[in-house]
Amino acid sequence: AQSVTQLGSHVSVSEGALVLLRCNYSSSVPPYLFWYVQYPNQGLQLLLKYTSAATLVKGINGFEAEFKKSETSFHLTKPSAHMSDAAEYFCAVRKAGGGNKLTFGTGTQLKVEL
Amino acid sequence: GAGVSQSPRYKVAKRGQDVALRCDPISGHVSLFWYQQALGQGPEFLTYFQNEAQLDKSGLPSDRFFAERPEGSVSTLKIQRTQQEDSAVYLCASSLRDFPYEQYFGPGTRLTVT
Numbered sequence: 404a405q406s407v408t409q410l411g412s413h414v415s416v417s418e419g420a421l422v423l424l425r426c427n428y429s430s431s432v433p434p435y436l437f438w439y440v441q442y443p444n445q446g447l448q449l450l451l452k453y454t455s456a457a458t459l460v461k462g463i464n465g466f467e468a469e470f471k472k473s474e475t476s477f478h479l480t481k482p483s484a485h486m487s488d489a490a491e492y493f494c495a496v497r498k499a500g501g502g503n504k505l506t507f508g509t510g511t512q513l514k515v516e517l
Numbered sequence: 518g519a520g521v522s523q524s525p526r527y528k529v530a531k532r533g534q535d536v537a538l539r540c541d542p543i544s545g546h547v548s549l550f551w552y553q554q555a556l557g558q559g560p561e562f563l564t565y566f567q568n569e570a571q572l573d574k575s576g577l578p579s580d581r582f583f584a585e586r587p588e589g590s591v592s593t594l595k596i597q598r599t600q601q602e603d604s605a606v607y608l609c610a611s612s613l614r615d616f617p618y619e620q621y622f623g624p625g626t627r628l629t630v631t
Contacts, residue, residue: 412557435616435617439622444624445624446520446521446608446610446621446622446623446624446625447560447608447610447622448622449619449620452617452619454617493559493560495559497616503548503550503565503573503612503615503616504550504562504565504573504576505550505552505560505562505620506562507552507559507560507561508559509557509558509559510557510558510559
C-alpha cells in the first residue's frame with residue numbers, strides 16, 4: 404500500500420533559520436506527492452505537489468521540495484523561517500495510475516521561535 | 518470566492534446518538550471527498566463522490582457511516598449510533614475535476630462523542 408512517513412512530529416527552528424521537514428514514501432512506482440499546511444481551526448492548504456515533471460518543486464510562501472527517487476524522499480524546505488510559518492505540515496501521496504484519494508502522513512508541527 | 522464550508526463546526530453527541538455533518542463544496546466542483554482526522558493524526562480517507570455517484574467508500578470504518586450527495590453538490594456524512602472512537606475532525610474537500618486538480622479543504626467539523 405502507498406504510504407508516507409514523516410520523521411519528527413515536532414520541529415522547532417529560530418526565525419530566519421532553515422526549515423527542513425522530512426517525508427519518505429513507500430511505493431513500487433513513483434507516486435504523486437503533496438505537502439499541505441494546516442493552521443489551527445482551518446482546513447488544509449496545498450503548498451506544493453510533485454507530478455513527475457521537475458524533481459524540484461516550488462510552492463507558495465517560499466517553500467520548495469525535492470523528489471529524490473534514490474532516497475524515496477520528498478523533504479520540504481524553506482531557506483528562512485518566518486513566525487507565520489508556525490503550523491502543522493502534512494505530506495501526502497496519491498497512487499499513480501488511478502484513484503483519487505490522498506494518503507497522509509501523521510504530520511509535523513513546526514514551531515518558530517524568536 | 519467562497520471556499521468549502523462545513524457545518525456545524527463543532528458537534529457534541531452522546532454515545533448512541535445519530536449525527537449528520539454537512540459539506541458545501543465550491544460551486545461547480547465535480548469531485549468531493551470526506552476524510553477523518555483523529556487527534557494527533559493525519560487525515561484518513563473515508564469516501565469519494567464524482568457528482569452524485571459514490572465511486573469509492575473503501576475508507577468508511579463501519580456500516581454506521583453513510584455518505585450521500587444526492588444532487589451532486591451538497592454532501593452529508595451521517596454517523597449512526599455514535600461511539601467514542603468516532604470522535605475526530607471530519608474534513609470535506611472538493612476539486613473541480615479528478616486529479617491533477619487540487620483538492621480544496623473545508624475547516625472541518627469537530628465531533629466529540631461523550
